[in-house]
Amino acid sequence: MAIQVLKPKFHVDECMAEVRECLEMGWTGMGFKTVQFEETWKKYTGHENAYFINSNTVGLHLAVKILKEKYGWEDGDEIISTPITFVSTNHAVLYENLHVTFADVDEYLCLDPDDVEKKINERTRAVIFVGYGGRVGQLERIIEVCKKHGLRLILDAAHMSGTRVNGVCPGTWDGIDVTVYSFQAVKNLPTGDSGMICFRDAEDDKVCRQLAWLGINKDTYARSNTGTYAWKYDVDNVGYKYNGNAIMAGIGLVQLKYLDEDNARRRQIVNMYNEAFKDNGRIQIIGAPYPDECSYHIYEIAVPDREALMDELHKHDINCGVHYRDNIEYKMYRYAEGTCPRARNLSEHIITLPLHMWLTDEDVAEIARLTNEFVK
Numbered sequence: 001m002a003i004q005v006l007k008p009k010f011h012v013d014e015c016m017a018e019v020r021e022c023l024e025m026g027w028t029g030m031g032f033k034t035v036q037f038e039e040t041w042k043k044y045t046g047h048e049n050a051y052f053i054n055s056n057t058v059g060l061h062l063a064v065k066i067l068k069e070k071y072g073w074e075d076g077d078e079i080i081s082t083p084i085t086f087v088s089t090n091h092a093v094l095y096e097n098l099h100v101t102f103a104d105v106d107e108y109l110c111l112d113p114d115d116v117e118k119k120i121n122e123r124t125r126a127v128i129f130v131g132y133g134g135r136v137g138q139l140e141r142i143i144e145v146c147k148k149h150g151l152r153l154i155l156d157a158a159h160m161s162g163t164r165v166n167g168v169c170p171g172t173w174d175g176i177d178v179t180v181y182s183f184q185a186v187k188n189l190p191t192g193d194s195g196m197i198c199f200r201d202a203e204d205d206k207v208c209r210q211l212a213w214l215g216i217n218k219d220t221y222a223r224s225n226t227g228t229y230a231w232k233y234d235v236d237n238v239g240y241k242y243n244g245n246a247i248m249a250g251i252g253l254v255q256l257k258y259l260d261e262d263n264a265r266r267r268q269i270v271n272m273y274n275e276a277f278k279d280n281g282r283i284q285i286i287g288a289p290y291p292d293e294c295s296y297h298i299y300e301i302a303v304p305d306r307e308a309l310m311d312e313l314h315k316h317d318i319n320c321g322v323h324y325r326d327n328i329e330y331k332m333y334r335y336a337e338g339t340c341p342r343a344r345n346l347s348e349h350i351i352t353l354p355l356h357m358w359l360t361d362e363d364v365a366e367i368a369r370l371t372n373e374f375v376k
């Protein structure tokens with residue numbers, strides 16, 4: 001069997017027990033397990049607010065929309081973001097008729113604070129920071145830049161479940177308005193599709209819950225718990241159907257129990273790769289600050305001929321990936337051509353090697369050996 005680049009490992013029996021409980025209870029929608037998961041997530045991360053949603057993508061949309069309305073941004077106002085990300089990050093800005101201004105990445109493949117500062121102008125309203133591969137990058141400096149220029153800060157923490165800095169989840173740091181996690185099928189905390197949005201301000205969380213539920217000012221769960229089914233709810237605005245459901249939350253609750261253990265194993269694998277590549281002058285290791293607390297959702301190196309290495313590993317039934325292609329290459333972002341040279345260069349050389357719970361030490365050693373043999 002081929003080795004996949006990303007492959008989730010589920011604690012099947014425990015997940016089935018959670019799902020069974022939902023089915024027997026006759027409650028598979030919002031509420032019940034979703035509330036349990038929100039409470040458990042708040043305890044685990046230290047976030048004061050957490051709302052369970054059906055993906056990180058919709059969470060980013062809600063984040064941009066809610067901050068836009070709260071601070072009175074106008075169409076065409078700008079948000080600074082990274083070109084090295086899954087397109088969700090940047091599409092979320094376009095959904096709200098705002099403009100993505102791209103800033104270049106640093107050696108961690110996260111936003112470079114110096115370039116962010118250079119790209120600020122009078123229409124800049126916010127920054128979206130992606131914790132690439134779980135890395136915190138130079139987020140502390142980005143927070144300073146945002147404070148200095150009065151910008152809002154959104155953290156796309158799709159890769160950051162379980163990342164800490166000196167024991168603290170960076171998403172909870174002062175200066176971040178909202179943090180959005182992903183529990184998509186192949187993320188390091190996998191469900192099927194779901195995510196969590198964590199606002200700093202409790203008022204934003206309240207607005208978010210309503211907006212994610214069609215604009216209805218009371219959710220079904222709250223209503224059915226009042227004893228009489230209050231069918232006569234009000235609809236305050238044209239909201240969305242972005243809420244998460246109990247089945248996904250049940251799976252998330254189980255997987256969360258193993259998240260720290262899983263991330264520790266990820267770091268072990270990363271250390272094996274790093275050790276194997278450290279003396280190979282043609283392989284550039286992408287480092288991480290606080291490597292002992294990084295979730296390491298993905299592992300990548302930069303090599304001279306990425307496509308050739310991919311083909312070679314593929315011959316040995318090892319599948320690799322690219323995270324990510326420079327978003328400026330996609331037609332809706334092409335206007336920014338030439339603005340992020342480092343991102344473009346890395347985008348042409350990075351390769352994502354397999355990193356997941358199914359890999360044995362022997363698998364990792366073999367992938368590293370084949371890679372070193374080919375790239376020399």
Ligand SMILES: *Cc1c(COP(=O)(O)O)cnc(C)c1O
Nearest residue numbers: 055056057086088158182184195
């Ligand atoms: C996966 C991912 C997303 C989108 O997450 P979904 O839960 O699949 O919507 C957003 N940003 C980054 C960096 C991602 O890797």
